[in-house]
Amino acid sequence: MNYISTRGAAPVLTFGEAMMTGLARDGGLYVPETVPVMAKAEIAALAGLTYEEIAFRVMRPFLGDTFRDDEFRELIAKAYSGFGHAARAPLVQLGANHFLLELFHGPTLAFKDFAMQLIGQMMQAALAKTGERITIVGATSGDTGSAAMEAFRGLSNVDLFILFPHGRVSDVQRRQMTTPSEANVHALAMDGDFDDCQARVKDMFNDFAFRDGVRLAGVNSINWARVLAQVVYYFSSAVSLGAPERAVSFTVPTGNFGDIFAGYIARKMGLPIEQLVIATNHNDILDRAMRSGAYKTDGVKPSISPSMDIQVSSNFERALFDAYGRDGGAVSQLMAELKAGGFAISQGALQMLRGTFASGRCSEDETIATIRHAFATTGEVLCPHSAVGVKVAGEHLGAVPMITLATAHPAKFPDAVEAAMGARPALPLRMGDLFDRPERMTRVPNDLAALQAVVRERTAR
Numbered sequence: 001m002n003y004i005s006t007r008g009a010a011p012v013l014t015f016g017e018a019m020m021t022g023l024a025r026d027g028g029l030y031v032p033e034t035v036p037v038m039a040k041a042e043i044a045a046l047a048g049l050t051y052e053e054i055a056f057r058v059m060r061p062f063l064g065d066t067f068r069d070d071e072f073r074e075l076i077a078k079a080y081s082g083f084g085h086a087a088r089a090p091l092v093q094l095g096a097n098h099f100l101l102e103l104f105h106g107p108t109l110a111f112k113d114f115a116m117q118l119i120g121q122m123m124q125a126a127l128a129k130t131g132e133r134i135t136i137v138g139a140t141s142g143d144t145g146s147a148a149m150e151a152f153r154g155l156s157n158v159d160l161f162i163l164f165p166h167g168r169v170s171d172v173q174r175r176q177m178t179t180p181s182e183a184n185v186h187a188l189a190m191d192g193d194f195d196d197c198q199a200r201v202k203d204m205f206n207d208f209a210f211r212d213g214v215r216l217a218g219v220n221s222i223n224w225a226r227v228l229a230q231v232v233y234y235f236s237s238a239v240s241l242g243a244p245e246r247a248v249s250f251t252v253p254t255g256n257f258g259d260i261f262a263g264y265i266a267r268k269m270g271l272p273i274e275q276l277v278i279a280t281n282h283n284d285i286l287d288r289a290m291r292s293g294a295y296k297t298d299g300v301k302p303s304i305s306p307s308m309d310i311q312v313s314s315n316f317e318r319a320l321f322d323a324y325g326r327d328g329g330a331v332s333q334l335m336a337e338l339k340a341g342g343f344a345i346s347q348g349a350l351q352m353l354r355g356t357f358a359s360g361r362c363s364e365d366e367t368i369a370t371i372r373h374a375f376a377t378t379g380e381v382l383c384p385h386s387a388v389g390v391k392v393a394g395e396h397l398g399a400v401p402m403i404t405l406a407t408a409h410p411a412k413f414p415d416a417v418e419a420a421m422g423a424r425p426a427l428p429l430r431m432g433d434l435f436d437r438p439e440r441m442t443r444v445p446n447d448l449a450a451l452q453a454v455v456r457e458r459t460a461r
């Protein structure tokens with residue numbers, strides 16, 4: 001299985017190489033050259049299997065010979081052993097034909113744990129074979145960072161730096177990143193918004209002297225392995241509702257487009273998905289682009305669903321690559337225009353995107369109202385991101401079951417939940433002392449050279 005860049009000018013890599021490389025050297029994102037298709041009988045055979053076994057069967061065809069089968073099974077087992085629910089990703093019913101996929105039972109209470117716990121295991125296994133030491137730099141609007149800290153803290157061959165927008169993540173998210181005491185993890189509170197953090201991470205990858213000097217790797221969803229691990233729960237939830245005999249639809253709270261792109265891959269693999277609905281908060285660039293055909297940034301607006309406060313939606317590039325007939329030159333041109341503020345999607349590409357994704361947006365007031373309504377009618381306490389999904393899903397219900405992804409635990413965002421319900425959800429017992437632990441973080445400017453200096457200084461030995 002080969003991996004190629006969305007900009008068409010980087011070396012073709014294996015799965016293992018793409019995982020350790022992160023951003024392609026031409027600035028693009030790696031995607032599989034071809035997507036393996038599962039036969040209907042193979043999908044049907046997933047029903048009733050453990051989450052771990054489904055994960056093995058769904059991901060195995062993408063891996064080539066990076067891991068032996070027994071080794072990969074063991075990595076999967078270790079990755080999900082710390083989850084607080086036997087089903088890993090349980091479904092609960094919200095309405096007649098509407099289900100919620102709870103993706104927040106991992107160690108840091110967000111869907112990021114599904115991929116981050118596995119990539120942590122896979123990277124450790126790969127590094128143990130080569131004896132290498134790497135530096136991971138990641139950008140976060142709150143959840144990727146905490147999940148990465150949990151997955152990589154204490155490892156002797158990894159230094160992890162997480163850039164988060166200062167003052168724009170919830171207190172729980174910040175503390176999840178600033179309270180790990182292990183010396184190999186570093187929380188950097190940067191001036192700016194998430195888009196700035198993500199842009200600086202990509203700048204570091206595009207500075208080859210720096211990149212090669214510190215042996216830079218990435219665990220944002222620029223890393224294909226992150227997207228791949230997220231494909232699994234589309235399969236596990238769909239088969240439990242009758243796929244492949246019965247089609248299902250998904251609504252996905254969306255920011256960086258990684259999670260919904262995983263759904264797109266599941267559909268290409270043969271999973272019968274009727275609708276794939278993008279749900280945005282008031283940072284609605286994706287919804288606007290789908291409606292108007294113009295992808296134009298207009299500044300990140302803080303919201304009560306802060307993890308989705310994103311305008312430059314990294315993985316949209318992967319969808320554009322397919323929408324433009326896998327023309328890397330065309331994608332490079334669009335990304336150059338994006339740096340200057342935006343681009344117009346061609347008619348042909350727009351037609352493909354509209355045929356593939358539906359979309360909707362949810363205002364701040366609607367988010368609050370949805371949390372309140374879901375609790376009153378079902379007893380389910382939604383986090384604000386999941387509420388964005390539930391509200392938009394409500395506009396797309398049809399004959400087939402709709403599955404809305406619940407991407408984080410409500411206790412990560414107690415202020416929004418309290419505003420809706422008048423009560424603050426409690427953190428799980430194992431995290432009960434989060435607010436008593438000492439914090440450790442470094443304030444950094446939105447400046448590439450200054451950030452590189454911090455990374456170099458702390459990785460020098």
Ligand SMILES: Cc1ncc(COP(=O)(O)O)c(C=O)c1O
Binds near residue numbers: 142144254260385
């Ligand atoms: C809680 C939560 N919901 C939704 C999203 C959006 O996911 P994606 O960036 O994959 O679109 C994020 C951030 O990624 C998140 O942390």
Ligand SMILES: N[C@@H](CCOP(=O)(O)O)C(=O)O
Binds near residue numbers: 139142219220256307
């Ligand atoms: N919402 C994310 C933003 C980064 O997304 P990623 O999937 O590319 O890592 C976060 O919580 O950090």
